[in-house]
Amino acid sequence: MIVEVAGVLASSKNVIAFTGAGISAESGVPTFRGKDGLWKKYRPEELATPEAFARDPKLVWEFYKWRIRKILQAKPNPAHYALVELERMGILKAVITQNVDDLHREAGTNNLIELHGNIFRVKCTSCDYGEYLKETGRVNEILSQELPRCPKCNSLLRPDVVWFGEPLPEGALRKAFRLAETADAVIVVGTSGVVYPAAYIPFIVKENGGTVIEVNVQESGITPIADFFCRGKAGEVLPRIVE
Ligand SMILES: CC(C)NC(=O)[C@H](Cc1c[nH]c2ccccc12)NC(=O)[C@H](CCCC/N=C(/NCCC(=O)O)S[C@H]1O[C@H](COP(=O)(O)OP(=O)(O)OC[C@H]2O[C@@H](n3cnc4c(N)ncnc43)[C@H](O)[C@@H]2O)[C@@H](O)[C@H]1O)NC(=O)OCc1ccccc1
Numbered sequence: 001m002i003v004e005v006a007g008v009l010a011s012s013k014n015v016i017a018f019t020g021a022g023i024s025a026e027s028g029v030p031t032f033r034g035k036d037g038l039w040k041k042y043r044p045e046e047l048a049t050p051e052a053f054a055r056d057p058k059l060v061w062e063f064y065k066w067r068i069r070k071i072l073q074a075k076p077n078p079a080h081y082a083l084v085e086l087e088r089m090g091i092l093k094a095v096i097t098q099n100v101d102d103l104h105r106e107a108g109t110n111n112l113i114e115l116h117g118n119i120f121r122v123k124c125t126s127c128d129y130g131e132y133l134k135e136t137g138r139v140n141e142i143l144s145q146e147l148p149r150c151p152k153c154n155s156l157l158r159p160d161v162v163w164f165g166e167p168l169p170e171g172a173l174r175k176a177f178r179l180a181e182t183a184d185a186v187i188v189v190g191t192s193g194v195v196y197p198a199a200y201i202p203f204i205v206k207e208n209g210g211t212v213i214e215v216n217v218q219e220s221g222i223t224p225i226a227d228f229f230c231r232g233k234a235g236e237v238l239p240r241i242v243e
């Protein structure tokens with residue numbers, strides 16, 4: 001299987017990757033649906049909504065600060081670096097991710113499309129203010145505030161991520177769909193493939209005659225259309241595909 005997949009990639013000119021929480025599991029970042037996905041009995045879907053934030057912004061901020069602290073302890077793993085290597089080799093054209101953990105960027109991926117935002121970015125709930133906390137060096141300042149406020153208009157700041165019921169960033173979604181329409185292969189890594197419209201990506205590649213390669217420790221919503229299903233941990237399987 002691994003040799004065949006490596007062969008497909010070597011003979012492909014236009015490969016993309018589509019990743020989910022599973023690629024960061026070996027970095028110690030909790031997945032959503034895994035047994036470690038729960039936070040204080042809440043399922044992420046319950047807190048990652050505009051309604052939850054309107055109802056109890058303190059609770060939702062506590063949830064995101066908990067994840068930010070977890071992610072700050074995490075380092076990219078060999079799966080993230082294998083995708084960087086494939087991009088360096090000129091085989092991988094882009095990484096399309098559902099993850100907000102910034103680990104693809106940390107690993108060195110250049111062409112990264114974040115469909116669901118980034119947990120290290122915040123934006124104002126009323127004016128157009130927004131910042132990337134790693135750039136402004138205010139991660140700890142935000143972590144120390146119970147309810148972070150906008151430096152421009154003092155309204156509430158919120159994590160710049162896409163909540164359930166909210167539209168994805170139009171530019172990112174259009175770019176991702178266009179890449180999927182022209183890709184001759186997609187490497188699907190560590191996603192349950194149940195959150196839309198992101199989960200359409202592998203199906204668009206398939207509909208346009210591309211090859212679907214999946215890496216997951218178990219079957220997912222994508223497996224039925226996978227031409228190659230590599231069962232295993234991303235941090236162990238991807239480096240073997242690249243070497
Ligand atoms: C739950 C689902 C049914 N609901 C949706 O999809 C909804 C509703 C919906 C829309 N269209 C539909 C069509 C059909 C059905 C439902 C819908 N979608 C939305 O609400 C979207 C927004 C969806 C985005 C929500 N935000 C996230 N994240 C950011 C926030 C945050 O992070 O806090 S989604 C979030 O959950 C998802 C989690 O999935 P995965 O990443 O796959 O993680 P999971 O834990 O599920 O699975 C991990 C996998 O890894 C594997 N694994 C584990 N360890 C390893 C390992 N070591 N190696 C390899 N694999 C591994 C496991 O086996 C497993 O398979 C990710 O997308 C993640 O980003 N918005 C919208 O539709 O807006 C409309 C609209 C349009 C115009 C105008 C107004 C409104």
Ligand SMILES: [Zn+2]
Binds near residue numbers: 127128129150154
């Ligand atoms: Zn503001």
